[in-house]
Amino acid sequence: MIETRPDFVVTATGDREIVMTRSFAAPRELVFEAFTKPELLKRWLLGPPGWTMPVCEVDLRVGGRYRYVWEKDGEEMGMGGVFREIVAPERIVNTEQFDNPWYEGEATGTVTFVEENGRTTVSQRLTYASKDVRDKILESGMERGVEASYDRLAQLLASD
Amino acid sequence: MVINETRLDATFAALADPTRRAILARLASGEASVGELAAPFSMSQPAISKHLKVLENAGLISAGQDAQRRPRRLEPQPLAEATEWLETYRELWERRYAELDALLAEMQSKPKGKKRKKP
Numbered sequence: 045m046i047e048t049r050p051d052f053v054v055t056a057t058g059d060r061e062i063v064m065t066r067s068f069a070a071p072r073e074l075v076f077e078a079f080t081k082p083e084l085l086k087r088w089l090l091g092p093p094g095w096t097m098p099v100c101e102v103d104l105r106v107g108g109r110y111r112y113v114w115e116k117d118g119e120e121m122g123m124g125g126v127f128r129e130i131v132a133p134e135r136i137v138n139t140e141q142f143d144n145p146w147y148e149g150e151a152t153g154t155v156t157f158v159e160e161n162g163r164t165t166v167s168q169r170l171t172y173a174s175k176d177v178r179d180k181i182l183e184s185g186m187e188r189g190v191e192a193s194y195d196r197l198a199q200l201l202a203s204d
Numbered sequence: 205m206v207i208n209e210t211r212l213d214a215t216f217a218a219l220a221d222p223t224r225r226a227i228l229a230r231l232a233s234g235e236a237s238v239g240e241l242a243a244p245f246s247m248s249q250p251a252i253s254k255h256l257k258v259l260e261n262a263g264l265i266s267a268g269q270d271a272q273r274r275p276r277r278l279e280p281q282p283l284a285e286a287t288e289w290l291e292t293y294r295e296l297w298e299r300r301y302a303e304l305d306a307l308l309a310e311m312q313s314k315p316k317g318k319k320r321k322k323p
Contacts, residue, residue, distance in 0.1 A: 052301065054294045062293070066301050070308035078307055088303035092296065 060175050065167045072159040075166060076133030079155060080104050085112075091121065106130055110138065125150065133157055140170070214262035215282045223247070224255050228278065231265060235277035 052066045068075055078084045082100040091097060091114030099113035104127065111124035122143040129137035140151045154169045218224055227241055242252040256276060259265045263282050268275040 052294070052298060054297070064294075064297060066297075068301075068305060068308055070312060074308055074311050075304075078304055078311070084307060084311075087307045088300050090296075090300050090303060093299075 060172045062170045062172075063167065064169075065165060067163050067165040069163055071162060072133045072157040072164040075164045076157055079136070079157075079166075080132075090114075091116070095121070103127075104130060125153075128152070215264065218258050218262040218264055221255065221258075223252075224259055227252075227255060227259065228264065228283070231276060231278040235268060235275040237273045237275050241276065 052064070054062070054064045057063050078088065080102060082102050085102070086097050086100045089097065089100070089112065095114040095116040097112065098115050099111060099122070101112075102108075102110045104110075106127055106129065108127050109124060110127070111122065113120055113122040115121075120143075123141060124143075125139035125141055127136065127138045129135065134157055136153075136155045138153050140153045150173065152171045154171070156167045156169075158165045158167075219228075223245060226244070230236060230241060230244070238249060238253060238256065241256070242249050245252060256265065260267070260276075263279055265276045266279050268277060
């Protein structure tokens with residue numbers, strides 16, 4: 045089990061959203077760079093264990109596209125989308141779609157960077173096309189059959 | 205495993221309320237009567253009963269056989285299904301963010317003569 049930092053929170057909110065927040069010990073210009081420069085993204089935007097990231101292209105302008113591909117043993121998993129809004133270093137809005145989507149429609153991702161006392165809190169909000177889609181996403185992950193322990197459950201419930 | 209989507213909807217709807225999450229967190233440490241569950245809240249017992257009804261309809265809790273106390277207890281399965289996906293997602297992002305921590309530390313320790321703007 046990977047250690048969970050108390051400042052990392054993942055929640056399914058409303059009908060169509062999943063929201064993640066986490067804080068980092070760096071000014072937001074740097075965090076923004078790490079989220080938008082391919083050579084930096086490749087260092088941390090990992091796939092599942094054992095996967096590499098051979099493709100990472102970012103055309104950082106409104107209407108520009110980005111594309112990520114992860115690979116393992118000849119198997120590929122790719123995704124990409126279009127930037128809708130870029131307010132450096134505060135906010136990025138983009139569409140998001142997997143190459144072989146198991147759900148309908150695009151998702152919209154909004155990332156915000158808020159700096160306070162030299163720390164940056166990153167909030168990533170994914171909004172799916174509909175509630176059905178969000179629930180399908182939830183369903184797909186559940187087939188993996190991981191047991192959620194009571195402790196983790198209590199943690200999740202406590203994180204508001 | 206086939207997931208009942210209707211139940212999943214009910215689970216997330218039930219979890220959307222802070223009072224209900226607090227009730228579930230309390231029940232995670234053992235069963236409790238309605239009175240015991242109401243105690244920490246500045247809320248009437250009927251109001252608490254309403255929340256309990258939502259949780260019960262979602263299959264998240266059940267009422268015990270003891271006719272007098274009818275203690276409520278947690279039904280772990282629907283919650284496990286709902287949290288499982290979040291766990292998988294969380295673990296992937298936990299790894300990514302740990303790498304990002306390291307990268308950001310490195311970027312700050314050796315600026316390599318790169319100019320950095322102050323906010």
